[in-house]
Amino acid sequence: MESPKIAVLGAGVVGTTTARLLQNEMRNTEVTIIAESFKEDTTSAVAAGMFRPGTSFRGSTKEITKKWIDNSWEYWQEILKSSEAPQAGLMSFSSYIFSKENYQVTRNHLIEDLVPIYRPADKNELKICGEGWKYGSYFSTLKIGCERYLPWVEKKFTVNGGKIVKGKIDSFTSLPQRFDLVFNCTGLGAKYLCNDFDLVPIRGQVIKARVPWLKTAFYGDYDAYIIPGFDDIATLGGVRQYDSYNMNVCKHDAAAIFERSCELLPALKNVEIIEHKVGLRPHRVPVRVEGELINGLKVVHCYGHGGYGVMCAPGTAMDAVKIGVDLFKSNIRSKV
Template identity: 70%
Template sequence: MIKMDNNSTKIAVLGAGVVGMTAAKLMQDSLRNAEITIIADKFAEDTTSMVAAGIFRPGTSFRGRTKEITQKWMRDSWDYWQDILRSSEASNAGVMQVDGYIFSKDNYHVTRNHLMEDVVPLYRPVEENELKLCGEGFKYGSYFSTIKAGCDCYLPWVERKFTAQGGKLSKSKLESFASLTRKYDLVLNCTGLGAKYLCDDHDLVPIRGQIIKARAPWLKTAIYGDYDTYIIPGMDGVATLGGTRQYDSYNLNVCRHDANAILERCCEIVPSLKKADIVGHKVGLRPHRVPVRVEGELINSLKVVHCYGHGGYGVMCAPGTALQAVQLGIDLLKSNTKNKI
């Protein structure tokens, strides 16, 4: 990545979820003396990112404009999280190593993941005896080694680092890009589902997710099953139980029927969860777009780089997409006017 020193450059990052926060910090590391402001109407616990379990296991439908771009996002994201994991800041940032299983009673193909298999250190078919770890009837499975980044720790951690180096935060709701034209040299648009309205992007669709937080400190391994069932341990002993994947739903209310179904499916796989204390229920709207939009654009005279549409994979894939967005932003700052990069 090209690094520049420019104390007159003013940059706005729109959105304070995992994508926006990560992009802002990466931009700050690249443009040491630029004035960078994160503008958002929601921070920390109010963001969709806080609902996510944050495990590095992208869905196989996740993609950028090309296969090569998608693969680079995966590798760059993995390296970013691994750098934190190997540092003394891992626990403060909420990054931990976790192993996982994915089981299925009906479909072998759902236990494979071409986006992960060539990135994580271990991804293998399960042994025959491992199929019995989650009860009867499972025919297929894979075991993998990965990482988890909890946004309850990561977002405050990266925000502290950003502000400690002079980054600014502004809580406000942006209705259009027009108000930013004369104030900033560059804008990174990381508004997630908000981009549907800000950019009039009809390709961006919410996918509703509901999860349960349960205190189960004895769980050390992530487990996936059929029907969007997953059990993901947390660093603090609170596991994430899921889930739902409801296309084009804007319902942010907790549904007791979804909660009952989630708990029933998870307890069927891991019976010990029946004794777990329920900490809470959460709902988030994942910003789903195919492909994920990472591209530069001139809106009137304003230089904008879009980085949104990650669906349910924003936490794990934020660094890779943010790195590309930052590079596009640097290129835009150095370039003459063009309609699109």
């Protein structure tokens, strides 16, 4: 048989990771990434990329959700331990999460048994960000900087023979050529590609600021977070605006983000603001990872990660690839 032809729709962190895993799993295949936006133009590039999945991230069962998270952590750990970690945008650090009102928001049952350290903050640590914090936790984690990861994984993909095609796919019948298997990693684009109205945007806005002294992440009440990054560029956030399609920077959101960040860490008042960014998180419950036959075309869906696509892309991609392999093998058997 000729080498099977596979298309991956979408070049964000989910699509590029899926494409790379496909090359590793299905040897001698021709894999093509088709997308309208790449690298810094994707929603993935807006995200801070800290590994801290929220409770709104869900697969079809609790067991599947936990498997996705655990497998993603191991995938990132493998890169983190390699010499390519800096080029791939991986770095480890620690984080505090504080609350003045609710002890439970400082806990995360999805990663407490996964990360090396997850413990309650002591009385002195509760005063790091000023007075009034009643509850807190300290944990170790990692960051995936997509401004580095996406170019890194795309290069790995193309060096291994992968193809890149820039273009918008409006329907599965409008693909530029015949493919034996298609992976739908289009994020919010799947809303119309699949007529999936369970998929809604959650608008996010962040501030990128130069904070060379920041080595630890901080979370506070009301979606306030400060996360270190590469080249001394930290991410200050954020907002979660349900069902909003506004891609413009809102000066009121920017002012609120900066005010909350400075309340959390007063030393931020004099930092250099580099830019403001906006992205639409593709939110769906549960995240859709499943196969489907569409007009005779074998399609594997992998989308709806919300604000947790960067951290949990590998785990969902592994399941998507497995589904794709099984679909392809069943196709071969049907021809024998």
